[in-house]
Amino acid sequence: MKDPAVGVQFDVETTRHSGMFGNYGGAYVPEVLAGKLTTLAATFREAIADPAFRRELKYYLRDFVGRPSPLYLAERLSAEIGARIYLKREDLNHTGAHKINNTVGQALLAKRLGAKTLIAETGAGQHGVATATVAALFGMKCIVFMGSEDVRRQAPNVERMKLLGAELVTTDAGTATLKDAVDAALGYYIQHPDVFYCLGSAVGPHPYPSIVREFQSVIGAEARTQILEAEGRLPDILLACVGGGSNAIGLFSAFLGDPAVEMFGAEGGGTDVAGRRTAATLTCGKPTVFQGTYSYCLVDEQGQPVDAYSVSAGLDYPGIGPEHAYLKDTGRVQYAPVMDDQAIAAFRLLSRSEGIIPAIESAHAVALASQVLRGTGKLAIINLSGRGDKDIGRF
Numbered sequence: 104m105k106d107p108a109v110g111v112q113f114d115v116e117t118t119r120h121s122g123m124f125g126n127y128g129g130a131y132v133p134e135v136l137a138g139k140l141t142t143l144a145a146t147f148r149e150a151i152a153d154p155a156f157r158r159e160l161k162y163y164l165r166d167f168v169g170r171p172s173p174l175y176l177a178e179r180l181s182a183e184i185g186a187r188i189y190l191k192r193e194d195l196n197h198t199g200a201h202k203i204n205n206t207v208g209q210a211l212l213a214k215r216l217g218a219k220t221l222i223a224e225t226g227a228g229q230h231g232v233a234t235a236t237v238a239a240l241f242g243m244k245c246i247v248f249m250g251s252e253d254v255r256r257q258a259p260n261v262e263r264m265k266l267l268g269a270e271l272v273t274t275d276a277g278t279a280t281l282k283d284a285v286d287a288a289l290g291y292y293i294q295h296p297d298v299f300y301c302l303g304s305a306v307g308p309h310p311y312p313s314i315v316r317e318f319q320s321v322i323g324a325e326a327r328t329q330i331l332e333a334e335g336r337l338p339d340i341l342l343a344c345v346g347g348g349s350n351a352i353g354l355f356s357a358f359l360g361d362p363a364v365e366m367f368g369a370e371g372g373g374t375d376v377a378g379r380r381t382a383a384t385l386t387c388g389k390p391t392v393f394q395g396t397y398s399y400c401l402v403d404e405q406g407q408p409v410d411a412y413s414v415s416a417g418l419d420y421p422g423i424g425p426e427h428a429y430l431k432d433t434g435r436v437q438y439a440p441v442m443d444d445q446a447i448a449a450f451r452l453l454s455r456s457e458g459i460i461p462a463i464e465s466a467h468a469v470a471l472a473s474q475v476l477r478g479t480g481k482l483a484i485i486n487l488s489g490r491g492d493k494d495i496g497r498f
């Protein structure tokens with residue numbers, strides 16, 4: 104079978120591994136990567152069971168990233184919407200988003216494997232910055248792949264990556280956005296399997312969705328303790344934006360076993376869901392194999408992956424992590440598109456009502472909150488996945 108994502112011939116049946124979420128997930132990769140991913144899965148399992156690894160991870164999360172991130176009661180936003188809303192302040196992490204939680208963890212895995220080079224894809228630039236940051240921290244080389252459209256729309260993060268010593272490889276393929284950056288990074292990984300691919304979301308072949316979930320689960324674990332301390336009870340509703348799905352699964356994971364806690368994922372609706380100028384993968388897509396995993400994907404009539412569109416570079420992706428596909432099908436989490444103009448309005452609303460300028464990605468979750476929570480009086484947590492410095496002057 105030919106994988107349109109990586110353009111390499113491989114046999115699905117012989118390279119499929121575990122890492123299933125219901126029917127979704129697996130590892131659809133060429134033979135050259137299958138062995139690497141098996142080693143990575145084993146190293147990951149050993150590492151998270153090793154108290155020394157956990158101690159080191161905790162140390163960097165506290166003293167380098169600045170965790171725990173606060174759970175902040177947004178009083179003016181709450182009054183505006185008519186609910187009781189807390190913000191999980193991932194925007195306050197070092198480098199300004201949740202992405203650093205995952206890159207610290209993956210860089211420690213890379214160290215354990217003896218890798219000297221980290222490669223990464225990036226859309227909004229936050230994962231690229233977070234990877235360049237940990238590469239500098241641990242004295243590793245870093246190569247970041249980014250679409251030229253995203254280089255244009257997230258310019259401040261491009262400068263940050265360069266300052267941190269990363270080599271930036273720009274791609275003009277396709278729409279020159281996140282999907283094309285992932286293709287370029289996967290292509291490089293296939294040619295250079297000795298590097299460590301630091302994948303930025305809960306997507307791609309097994310074991311990446313499980314690795315990224317684990318390293319982002321700190322968000323939900325902290326939020327659960329913090330809300331119980333502040334309110335003496337669990338929240339009614341959780342909300343997060345969904346690109347590949349890492350900040351959302353990081354928050355949701357601690358509450359999946361609590362049936363009374365409702366969960367909502369905000370997809371990048373773009374400008375026209377019916378006309379397919381959208382990145383609303385779970386709303387409009389179909390299950391298919393894409394970039395190494397079986398999950399929902401935006402496809403054409405022939406079932407081939409198509410380009411996504413969202414004003415938000417971090418949500419502008421036609422795929423989605425396999426666990427979210429499973430959570431959608433089982434009805435445990437509800438996913439809804441948020442249109443560009445609604446997200447931009449929420450970007451302004453949060454800036455003016457709370458003095459917090461959110462990333463345009465996170466603004467999608469705020470916009471969905473203002474629909475779902477309006478006048479309900481419910482207790483909610485919105486995952487504020489990142490800060491909006493990179494988006495200033497864009498709208």
Ligand SMILES: Cc1ncc(COP(=O)(O)O)c(C=O)c1O
Pocket residue numbers: 200201226227228229230303304305344345346347348349350351416417418462464465488489490
């Ligand atoms: C601030 C921010 N939030 C959310 C996302 C979306 O990614 P994910 O769905 O993996 O959390 C990105 C991606 O770049 C981002 O930069």
